């Protein structure tokens with residue numbers, strides 16, 4: 001009989017893709033997915049994993065009537081997650097944190113099932129901090145996150161990326177092979193502020209012969225306002241491995257999966273952390289890359305189109321510097337994160353003690 005694992009990963013690519021990477025390593029398992037109606041998992045989770053839907057939302061400040069409604073909603077979601085686990089019947093839970101993790105972890109632990117939690121950010125999210133002590137294993141993307149989780153059993157393996165990032169891919173976009181290519185990516189949902197900055201400096205870059213692939217996200221009101229033969233814009237692109245492998249430079253937010261993929265594809269980057277990320281965690285994610293010399297980072301509020309275009313031109317005109325950044329990225333790229341996570345999940349699901357893993 002195959003082992004039965006429920007995966008709770010919802011809302012953004014950064015939560016869903018690492019879970020897909022793990023699921024791809026468990027072909028001998030029966031996997032079910034726990035998601036929220038109409039969130040990104042609807043489009044991103046491969047169809048072979050059935051998505052069981054529950055509601056999940058966070059507590060908003062100031063506390064008041066809304067808190068009562070959210071508390072009742074949480075109780076309801078715990079009950080639904082509990083039912084999904086029993087009906088499966090699932091033998092364990094894997095989650096990447098976020099709002100959906102709260103009802104899923106509580107329900108699984110009430111049923112006495114093992115829980116593996118993966119936290120990809122340098123500063124763990126609220127649900128991770130609250131519930132990590134109750135999980136069987138807490139797996140980290142960044143070693144530094146452990147200091148925020150003193151009561152949890154943590155192991156650092158990095159953040160899993162989809163298997164396709166490790167194969168050499170050819171880019172299927174009409175871009176000449178010998179031109180410099182800059183990719184602009186604002187995380188899985190796009191970043192309107194970054195998009196605006198890039199559009200304002202695009203002409204300077206085009207004049208220098210640079211091509212731009214701009215992944216705008218679905219909610220950019222100015223999509224279509226810039227047209228140029230050296231410019232390709234899309235709301236979302238599925239072939240990120242080929243694109244990052246081909247790019248000479250990326251302008252990116254600093255989500256944990258994005259950073260890991262940039263490291264694995266050895267793509268130098270200019271990072272613009274999302275300033276409103278919970279507890280500014282993207283700035284901490286970015287800092288690890290800047291300290292290692294793999295990226296440069298700017299605060300969004302200090303960045304002007306002039307600063308951005310001159311940084312892009314400086315970097316693309318300095319092959320030695322780009323090479324150094326690429327070299328530094330190699331040291332950050334943990335090639336075996338998914339495999340290590342896979343081993344841990346199997347040990348936990350088999351009820352065995354997790355072996356010591358060397359970092």
Ligand SMILES: CC(=O)N[C@H]1[C@@H](OP(=O)(O)OP(=O)(O)OC[C@H]2O[C@@H](n3ccc(=O)[nH]c3=O)[C@H](O)[C@@H]2O)O[C@H](CO)[C@@H](O)[C@@H]1O
Nearest residue numbers: 012013014015017187188215236237240255256257258277
């Ligand atoms: C605003 C915010 O709080 N974002 C968080 C969210 O980010 P978000 O969901 O944006 O996650 P990341 O930036 O880490 O990753 C984006 C993912 O989307 C993929 N992608 C993106 C664009 C595209 O066109 N095609 C595509 O496939 C990338 O390859 C990557 O796998 O979850 C991450 C993991 O907890 C956090 O680190 C981020 O801080």
